[in-house]
Amino acid sequence: MREKEQLTKLGSQHTEYKTDYDPSVLEAFSNKHPDNDYFVKFNCPEFTSLCPITGQPDFATITISYVPDQRLVESKSLKLYLFSFRDHGDFHEDCVNKIMKDLIKLLDPKDIEVWGKFLPRGGISIDPYCNYGKPGTRWEQAAWERMMKHDMYPEIVRNR
Template sequence: MGSKSKNLNYRILGPDTVKTDLLEVIEYLYLGRDIEITIEHLEYTSVCPMTGLPDFGKITVRYVPSKKLIELKSLKFYLLQYRNVGIFYEHLVNRIMDDLVHILGPKKMEIIGEFTSRGGLTTRVSVSYEG
């Protein structure tokens, strides 16, 4: 008897469908003062590019701004685009880093992905940038 899951038709989108033009910035008015901003997105979802099964986790963005701040609603909508995207955790944190560094030009940034357990394995992936 064959696997019934083979008949399921999951629509997996590619990472190229994520649009960075949704991201908006705000001018940082205190250029002589370094602050650290931490943003946590507790309801991150994407799909496994191999199986199409959902992945869940928490994405943390931590950065020291240079001249620009990320507008939070636009960041939320940017991250929501990953809902049906097939992407590996390691690629995801690097993609988010590249997109945010490009638009913000921060002094420092760290992206952390903490993903819920799958098959008894819990994964945490982080990437850092210093400009």
């Protein structure tokens, strides 16, 4: 089957927007440049999930950066996947870790990081960060070093 035929979300006129966590909507395609190391970065400034205790909405910008190996995530399927958290109740930390683990399962990337910058609720904002480097590669050490240094120079938060 040709790769184009395997991508069911892209170009579909019958898009279904699921509102509870659904990793099955994620789709991937072949990396035409697996011999190059390069970052792919996604910013989702309208991420929404629900507090698992109160049911109140939580809003965030989710940033996903990864170094692909053999596969890349198709962006429309990623959009639908992130949208599927809309009525899903999970803590902020759980959301970013689920996103990262689902993308690792789909893509087997060389390196990936997911950062959530959640708007304050109750006077406090939470910015969970997680990353991964493929074991046994130089990316494993790079991920560890980035984890240790990722917030050494935190941003100035004025009005988030």
